[in-house]
Amino acid sequence: MTGVKLLFAHDTECSLIAAAALVNTAGRDGELLPDIAALDAFFVRYSYSGRHEHTDAELHAVRELRPQLRRIWYAEPPEIVAVVNGLLLEHKALPQLIEHDDEPYHLHAVPRDAPLATRIAVEAAMAMADLVRTGELSRLRICEYPDCDNVVVDLSRNRSRRFCEAGCGNRAAVTAYRARRAAGQS
Ligand SMILES: [Zn+2]
Ligand SMILES: [Zn+2]
Numbered sequence: 001m002t003g004v005k006l007l008f009a010h011d012t013e014c015s016l017i018a019a020a021a022l023v024n025t026a027g028r029d030g031e032l033l034p035d036i037a038a039l040d041a042f043f044v045r046y047s048y049s050g051r052h053e054h055t056d057a058e059l060h061a062v063r064e065l066r067p068q069l070r071r072i073w074y075a076e077p078p079e080i081v082a083v084v085n086g087l088l089l090e091h092k093a094l095p096q097l098i099e100h101d102d103e104p105y106h107l108h109a110v111p112r113d114a115p116l117a118t119r120i121a122v123e124a125a126m127a128m129a130d131l132v133r134t135g136e137l138s139r140l141r142i143c144e145y146p147d148c149d150n151v152v153v154d155l156s157r158n159r160s161r162r163f164c165e166a167g168c169g170n171r172a173a174v175t176a177y178r179a180r181r182a183a184g185q186s
Contacts, residue, residue: 011106015127016153018046026066027150050112061117073151087125
């Protein structure tokens with residue numbers, strides 16, 4: 001983080017990216033959390049820490065979060081606020097500053113030994129609360145590639161992100177390139 005000012009706090013940005021990635025595990029590419037190994041990989045990739053059971057129950061609880069979180073991308077602000085407040089209330093969120101591993105002080109709102117699905121839900125809710133408070137809900141988008149309904153979090157400074165992480169940016173570039181070539185050849 002040398003010199004580059006983040007739009008949001010580091011933990012907020014990480015939580016938003018992880019929430020979008022989780023929603024997109026039930027997206028255009030089918031079921032991307034088919035088993036415990038896939039959840040393990042997700043856990044590592046998005047730098048989760050704390051309790052991780054490696055059980056089917058944990059896997060199912062995490063999968064069940066996806067439609068709930070996806071709703072946030074489609075909802076109007078009052079409904080988003082209701083979802084966020086509902087999650088914080090349901091899980092008895094109590095924000096506390098904490099330092100662990102190599103991360104600087106950041107907020108946790110449930111204990112580290114709370115179930116993984118609970119922690120993901122509450123982290124997402126806290127991050128969404130930041131978007132609401134800063135008037136930045138427009139950063140939540142749906143991928144613009146035809147027939148892709150993956151969710152996107154646009155954390156770019158100039159709000160230029162249009163495609164999801166599942167390769168749609170490349171697909172769009174290839175399509176545009178072919179269209180240019182075809183136009184040039186005719
Ligand atoms: Zn943490
Ligand atoms: Zn996409």
